Amino acid sequence: MKIDPKNKADLSAQIAKAIRDAIISGDMNVDERLPSESELADQFDVSRSTVREALKRLAAQNLIRTQRGATGGAFVRRLSYDEAYAQHITTSTLLLSMNAVDFETACEARFALERACAPLSAKRRTPDHLATMRAEIHRQAQPGLSDERFCDSDVAFHRALVDGAGNPVLSYQLAGAVEAMQPLMNMITFTQRNRDVIIGLHTRIADALEMQNSADADEALAELTAYTLTLGEEAMEARARR
Amino acid sequence: MKIDPKNKADLSAQIAKAIRDAIISGDMNVDERLPSESELADQFDVSRSTVREALKRLAAQNLIRTQRGATGGAFVRRLSYDEAYAQHITTSTLLLSMNAVDFETACEARFALERACAPLSAKRRTPDHLATMRAEIHRQAQPGLSDERFCDSDVAFHRALVDGAGNPVLSYQLAGAVEAMQPLMNMITFTQRNRDVIIGLHTRIADALEMQNSADADEALAELTAYTLTLGEEAMEARARR
DNA sequence: CGCGTTTAATTGTCTGACATTTTAGACAGC
DNA sequence: GCTGTCTAAAATGTCAGACAATTAAACGCG
Numbered sequence: 114m115k116i117d118p119k120n121k122a123d124l125s126a127q128i129a130k131a132i133r134d135a136i137i138s139g140d141m142n143v144d145e146r147l148p149s150e151s152e153l154a155d156q157f158d159v160s161r162s163t164v165r166e167a168l169k170r171l172a173a174q175n176l177i178r179t180q181r182g183a184t185g186g187a188f189v190r191r192l193s194y195d196e197a198y199a200q201h202i203t204t205s206t207l208l209l210s211m212n213a214v215d216f217e218t219a220c221e222a223r224f225a226l227e228r229a230c231a232p233l234s235a236k237r238r239t240p241d242h243l244a245t246m247r248a249e250i251h252r253q254a255q256p257g258l259s260d261e262r263f264c265d266s267d268v269a270f271h272r273a274l275v276d277g278a279g280n281p282v283l284s285y286q287l288a289g290a291v292e293a294m295q296p297l298m299n300m301i302t303f304t305q306r307n308r309d310v311i312i313g314l315h316t317r318i319a320d321a322l323e324m325q326n327s328a329d330a331d332e333a334l335a336e337l338t339a340y341t342l343t344l345g346e347e348a349m350e351a352r353a354r355r
Numbered sequence: 356m357k358i359d360p361k362n363k364a365d366l367s368a369q370i371a372k373a374i375r376d377a378i379i380s381g382d383m384n385v386d387e388r389l390p391s392e393s394e395l396a397d398q399f400d401v402s403r404s405t406v407r408e409a410l411k412r413l414a415a416q417n418l419i420r421t422q423r424g425a426t427g428g429a430f431v432r433r434l435s436y437d438e439a440y441a442q443h444i445t446t447s448t449l450l451l452s453m454n455a456v457d458f459e460t461a462c463e464a465r466f467a468l469e470r471a472c473a474p475l476s477a478k479r480r481t482p483d484h485l486a487t488m489r490a491e492i493h494r495q496a497q498p499g500l501s502d503e504r505f506c507d508s509d510v511a512f513h514r515a516l517v518d519g520a521g522n523p524v525l526s527y528q529l530a531g532a533v534e535a536m537q538p539l540m541n542m543i544t545f546t547q548r549n550r551d552v553i554i555g556l557h558t559r560i561a562d563a564l565e566m567q568n569s570a571d572a573d574e575a576l577a578e579l580t581a582y583t584l585t586l587g588e589e590a591m592e593a594r595a596r597r
Numbered sequence: 598c599g600c601g602t603t604t605a606a607t608t609g610t611c612t613g614a615c616a617t618t619t620t621a622g623a624c625a626g627c
Numbered sequence: 628g629c630t631g632t633c634t635a636a637a638a639t640g641t642c643a644g645a646c647a648a649t650t651a652a653a654c655g656c657g
Binding site: 125126137139162165166167169171173174191194197200201204205206211214219221222223225226229230232233278281282283285289290 | 367368371379381385407409411412413414415416418433434435436442443445446447448449451452453456460461463464465468470471472474475520522523524525527528531532
Binding site: 364365366367401402403404405408422423424425426427 | 609610611612617618619620621
């Protein structure tokens, strides 16, 4: 980890990479303390500012945490599921918005992945998951709910569906696909008729999962996919005409 | 974006957050230039070092790029698919290794997601994808191939399968699940018998995709899932006994 | 022994300086 | 007018040194 060529370009990036590699390769364990900033500056033969910039880069990736005081310093950080979720969602959302991914592509990806969860969710969903889904369905039926709140509730419903599979890795991977769709979904105007259809399909999905009927759940999800696609197309057309 | 309370803790993190929010919310467009470091220092009423640490945090997340020289500065960066892939894979791998995710969970997630791609891939795979899969199968059959190389080829095969769906969002989301499994897969010792079975299933998958037979592909993938799970269990047991 | 107090270590911030890189503009020569 | 060269300015990258803030351990005292 102490290597550093005489390449005088982007010193702080090089140092960050050296330390990052040491962490990723497993040379450093969780909660292990890095040398102090002054020591690192000596080791790499750079100033403390440069070391600090390198450490900030690592902190931005949640790879280290810093602590002030006598026994303080930079420590290797355990990446928590919650942080990874948040990071994944941010990146996914940015990727979609900056690259102008069309609604159809994002929608297809999202529902294909969700349908992969359905059989597992039918098998393992707990009463808690079912209760969350029912509660969100109830919320979606409330009169006067704004389109944005309706979308929020939609995400929460689908999140419960995914979490029902009881596989945190699956939940983590899906979070990106589901949440990154939200900005696109927010472009849609949901009429009462639209909402009724969606609520009906959500109810069918919840029922199927409750009965542990994987085939019914899959069928309802397929219909929901198709329906969401048509809503998206209409919204895109309306937007294009404007 | 110019807001900054008198909260004197973690100034550089606060400033990074302010700028990040401005980028994510869409207030700043791709390739737009941020104010210079000195200007930002004045605006936020902090020193240039603090601003620089904030900017390094954003650079670490690929949100900005910096350029030296007269017309240089920090520019909002377009997040490319390749970078997002790399970032997603790194995070997923770390998440799995740091949280000691068991083989079964990771494996289940990976194959569930892959099976979601199979129908789309059967519909849309190009001759290129098929050629890649055949080439990797051929490579997997080579005598004297190390376990690690066999895993590499396995990943390449499955990557081609996923890419065959022709949906970049799907490919992106899947990359994390497939590649993050590799460290776990590398714990397995693949005997010739094991490899023969896997190669047979890969061939069945490639054949099914070539014939655009989604059901066959799904069945072969299901068998591959089950087989990989037993291999993983054996490897974990062997590791536990050691 | 228990409880403040001091002290040392460490990160966080500031200031000012210099190095390096890159562009735009001035200027000279034809 | 055109072209090539030179210079100055602007911006990031790095450095050195200082001080503030925070924290835990060592110390001293009753």
